[in-house]
Amino acid sequence: EPEVTQTPSHQVTQMGQEVILRCVPISNHLYFYWYRQILGQKVEFLVSFYNNEISEKSEIFDDQFSVERPDGSNFTLKIRSTKLEDSAMYFCASSEVIRAGEETQYFGPGTRLLVL
Amino acid sequence: GENVEQHPSTLSVQEGDSAVIKCTYSDSASNYFPWYKQELGKGPQLIIDIRSNVGEKKDQRIAVTLNKTAKHFSLHITETQPEDSAVYFCAASTWVGGKLIFGQGTELSVKP
Numbered sequence: 001e002p003e004v005t006q007t008p009s010h011q012v013t014q015m016g017q018e019v020i021l022r023c024v025p026i027s028n029h030l031y032f033y034w035y036r037q038i039l040g041q042k043v044e045f046l047v048s049f050y051n052n053e054i055s056e057k058s059e060i061f062d063d064q065f066s067v068e069r070p071d072g073s074n075f076t077l078k079i080r081s082t083k084l085e086d087s088a089m090y091f092c093a094s095s096e097v098i099r100a101g102e103e104t105q106y107f108g109p110g111t112r113l114l115v116l
Numbered sequence: 117g118e119n120v121e122q123h124p125s126t127l128s129v130q131e132g133d134s135a136v137i138k139c140t141y142s143d144s145a146s147n148y149f150p151w152y153k154q155e156l157g158k159g160p161q162l163i164i165d166i167r168s169n170v171g172e173k174k175d176q177r178i179a180v181t182l183n184k185t186a187k188h189f190s191l192h193i194t195e196t197q198p199e200d201s202a203v204y205f206c207a208a209s210t211w212v213g214g215k216l217i218f219g220q221g222t223e224l225s226v227k228p
């Protein structure tokens with residue numbers, strides 16, 4: 001069964017460093033998402049991406065964040081200058097979304113980011 | 117703003133009992149309501165979803181009900197088993213392809 005994959009599974013970085021989190025969405029999917037989950041809190045939406053551009057973004061997704069689909073398979077989240085509060089589990093999701101009834105979002109296993 | 121509230125935060129049941137988790141949402145434009153199960157160290161996995169044109173949906177031991185007037189929806193798990201133990205999240209979305217707004221999660225523990 002196709003699944004969303006993410007690398008790395010864990011990342012430790014120093015405050016102020018740049019990190020890139022990578023995702024490979026399910027191959028025929030058209031919508032891509034990043035969410036994050038701070039330990040013990042709810043899953044929060046960061047950004048959605050469709051047709052090579054940002055479709056929607058949250059207040060969390062400020063200028064320190066960027067997303068890219070550098071090729072036909074990868075979808076990346078870059079944090080330019082990490083802060084302590086960026087420590088969280090980051091989930092990538094993808095969705096086929098042709099019409100109502102096909103909007104299920106499939107989540108990857110996550111990347112646990114720890115900023116020291 | 118958009119918000120989804122979920123209760124209870126923890127739920128402990130005996131194997132074979134039923135479990136009910138409830139969510140309320142604030143945005144009346146919400147029309148898609150998925151439920152996810154998250155096991156330790158894994159990403160959320162969809163277990164069932166419901167759209168606003170339906171009041172109830174069932175899949176074996178799992179059912180979801182939706183009350184659009186009251187803006188709440190519930191997950192019902194019958195004949196619970198130890199492998200049902202996990203964190204369950206409700207979510208809501210207002211348009212096809214739109215972001216999911218998640219509830220706080222319910223940690224379900226099923227005791228053998």
